[in-house]
Amino acid sequence: MNGYAGHILRVNLTKRTHTISPLPEDLARDYLGGRGFVAKLMWDEIPQGADPLGPDNKIIAAPGPLTGVFLPGSGKLEFGAKSPASGGYGDSNIGGHISPEIKYAGFDALIIEGVATEPVMLVIEDHNIEIRPASEYWGKGALESEAMLKNDLGEDFQIATIGPAGENLVYFACISHDFGRQAGRTGVGAVMGSKKLKAIAVKGTKSVPLADTKATIEVGKKMFEACFEKPGFEEWTPQGTAGVTDWVNEVGAFPTRNFKSGYFPKHQFINGEQIVTQIKVTDKACYSCPIPCGKYSHAKTPKYDVHVEGPEYETIALIGGNTEIDNIKDCAYANYICDELGLDSISAGNVIGFAMECYEKGVIKGEDIDGRTLNFGSVDDFVWLANDIAYRKGVGNVLAEGVKTASEKFGEDTARFAIQVKGVEWSGYEARYAPAMMLSYITCDVGAHHNRSWAITYDVASGRDVMEGKAQRTIELQHIRPLFDMLCLCRLQWVELGFELDWYPQIFKAVTGREFSFEELLGFSERIWNLTRCYSLREIEGFGRSFDYPPARFMEEPITDGPTEGKFMPRESIDYLLDDYYKLRGWDNNGIPSQAQLSKMKLEFAEPVIAPLRK
Amino acid sequence: MGVIKVSVRGHAVEYFPGQEERFDFPADKPLTIRQMLDILGVNPLLIMMANVNGVKRSKDYTITAGDEVLLFSPPSGG
Structure with missing residues (x-):
């Protein structure tokens, strides 16, 4: 089938086995790829009523028919699993370079089922598949373990990992890749952690059949040229998505103080210009991208010295506005903490904003948090709580299951300001x-x-x-x-x-x-x-x-x-x-x-x- | 009467007359970017940012014939 690698890889972590089967033609015909494959395979394969964090849930990772082809932005991957956050459909997509690598290894979908008895990683090198022990990486941060795996396996492997949040089944744990890209939403990282799967490493050397190679190259080239000719093409990259921060405040839609307001008076201190002037080291792109939105940054103060991809707009909004952290370096630091812990920075900022309001209202008391504080505007308070969530300590253990569950446990009308839908x-x-x-x-x-x-x-x-x-x-x-x-x-x-x-x-x-x-x-x-x-x-x-x-x-x-x-x-x-x-x-x-x-x-x-x- | 050369980047172009991403705006006298958008029937809030002759300017900046104005749609998150 043109556009497809032609195979599905199924890995059973309980039995420590794998099978490689042909991609069903009707799946490609009717569901195209990516999210379509995820949705159909979830419907067909995950038993009704499966525990999202139990052995019957499955992680499905699917590139699409255009993945890895010479055209702008062909590097996305869709992860899917029954969501621990909602109990229903869950998926999340990720950029970087791993999606084309999966396709070049010969696969249109990975289906990972069962539960390992000890930490493992899945190593895919074309059709050579290994489930290897991963205890030495377990407990390490998502960024740290990716660096270790690059060092151990080789730079040409593309790696997806989880951090401590995924290992500890936090409902908003993400899957991380490319030192700063995340499949952040719906708790797919927790599903990976529930299977004791620390990492997926992929290296591919195969090619993908094309219906018309000449036309693919011609159209792809024209698509790149059309991008370059767009008005203001060169103005997009410097700030990336963070460039929208001022505008979202201008229209009164910027999450502020746990969504009490739509306007953060100090937004100019956390906007795209602050990234460019204070912390940006370089731009960072995904596979085949002509407009790199990633900003690789270095935030250094007497308290910390971190490198991080970001913060992008969503992180600025939820960490910056929603918890009122009002300077870009502290936002980048909190972003780094979330990335290393393997927490979705969107949900983390939302959950911690919720916790700060609970503290302000006396729902969370000083004695509940060992006398520490939980104040809006404090990056120190953000960081200790992010750690306690990832390691499920104290009140962090309650918050680790998201604001919906936390509000049900806290009671006292906290559901009113638990800002979620369907548990996300x-x-x-x-x-x-x-x-x-x-x-x-x-x-x-x-x-x-x-x-x-x-x-x-x-x-x-x-x-x-x-x-x-x-x-x-x-x-x-x-x-x-x-x-x-x-x-x-x-x-x-x-x-x-x-x-x-x-x-x-x-x-x-x-x-x-x-x-x-x-x-x-x-x-x-x-x-x-x-x-x-x-x-x-x-x-x-x-x-x-x-x-x-x-x-x-x-x-x-x-x-x-x-x-x-x-x-x-x-x-x-x-x-x-x-x-x-x-x-x-x-x-x-x-x-x-x-x-x-x-x-x-x-x-x-x-x-x-x-x-x-x-x- | 001269013209202001206007370019629009991104999805907000669908709210401009003719959905043209490059057009000439006839200008017989100086006016602000905001006033130009009003004349075009485009809500100024649809524009995130403007560059005039390569320099970032507010929507209240005055433009005149011969200027090149680049209008940016807001990006939609990350």
Whole structure:
């Protein structure tokens, strides 16, 4: 099959065995790759009711049909597993260089099942597969262990690791790679830790068949040239995503003080300019990327001396604004701590902001934390709590399972300000005055994540008080952006440079020989959106509409200051958005896909599971 | 009457007339970037940043015929 390596690697850690099987043609035909493979394999292979941190859960890692091909941004990898954070569908994508390496080793998907009895690592060198002891790396930081493995195995291995947070089953532990790239969301690192799998190391030397080699090179070259010709191409790289910090404050959407506000008065001290002038060493790119968004930085003060990739915007928002750490060096230091511990910096900033508010309100008392403090604005307090979370010490052990679980244990109305959806912490955009962005978050299939739909400019353009049309736009974006995760491409060329979407069917045809319009490709993405909904419906008791609401803070408490001061989104507005959204999706009023919708999506196999859930 | 050469980088171009990422804006007198956006019917909040003749400027910076203005859409997170 053109565009595919042609094989799936299955590794059983319990039996310490592996098998290599041909990639099923119908899987490639109907689900394309990446996120599509993850969703379908999860549905088919993870037993209903499996414990996310038990032996029946599986880690699936899948490149896409365009991975490793000569075109801009072809280096993404999709990780998936049943999420310990939500109990439902979970996936997270990662950049760097490991995705093409998996493909060059000859695989379109890795399926890792079972549990090892002692720490191990999976070493893949083309079709030579080994499960090796990894006790000497267990307990080491994610960055440190990657460096050790590079030293021990060779620089030409690409390595994914977990840190102590993954080893200790923290629900927002990430999988790390390339010294600063993370599959951060939904707790995929904890699933890896539950299997005692410290690392995956890959080296590949094979090639991937192309339908039309000449056309692939020609179209790929034109795509690069089109990037270079975009207005302001050269202006993108210096600050990367951190360049948006001031603007998010200007529109009053910057998470501040555990999402009490959408405006951080000291945002100029943690923005992209501060990265460039104070800490940046160099730019850092993923595979085949013409617009490196990574900033490799060095933060040094009398207290610390660290190198870190970042901070990128989301980290600035959740560590900077949300815990009110107001200088870029301290943000970079906290970023480094999260990266080394293997914590998702988005959830970590959200969880620690929540804990700081609990401390402020007296829910967490001094005696609960050995007399230490937990104050907004304190990087020292951030760092001790991040460590205690990763090692599950004291109150950190409660917070290690995320704000939803922690608020259930703390009680005292803390769920009101536990800023999450479906058990996954909200990322970097306050949405009380941005209806399409709000809807994007609450309907996101993996929880409160911006990756699936980012709609703030649409809200600004179409009116932030207007509810009509927001569901339609959200759905469009929820098909476009996850399509990139199926093809395993970076979307930044499109959204940041304005790169035309029409390029993608052209390169898809050259690589695979299959001809689709972009709209037709979106049809595959819509199928997966329905399938991931079905997966969570199957796995989470009572799943449906009630899981699609934001925390009470967003529905009842006005934003405290800044450009959006006084704004909140009452429950009736949320209901309007959800009603519109479900109707357009062909789902019932409880957010359950109709039989006709499943049939239209060619998901008839899900009907026996979904039918009993409809009222 | 001269023109201001305007370029738009990124997804906000879809909110500009004709969705053109490069166009000439007729300018018979100086005006601010914000005023130009108002005339174009584009909410200034859709623009994250502006460069005028290669130098970063605020949306309240005054531009005139012959200037080259580059308008940046906000990036969508990391």
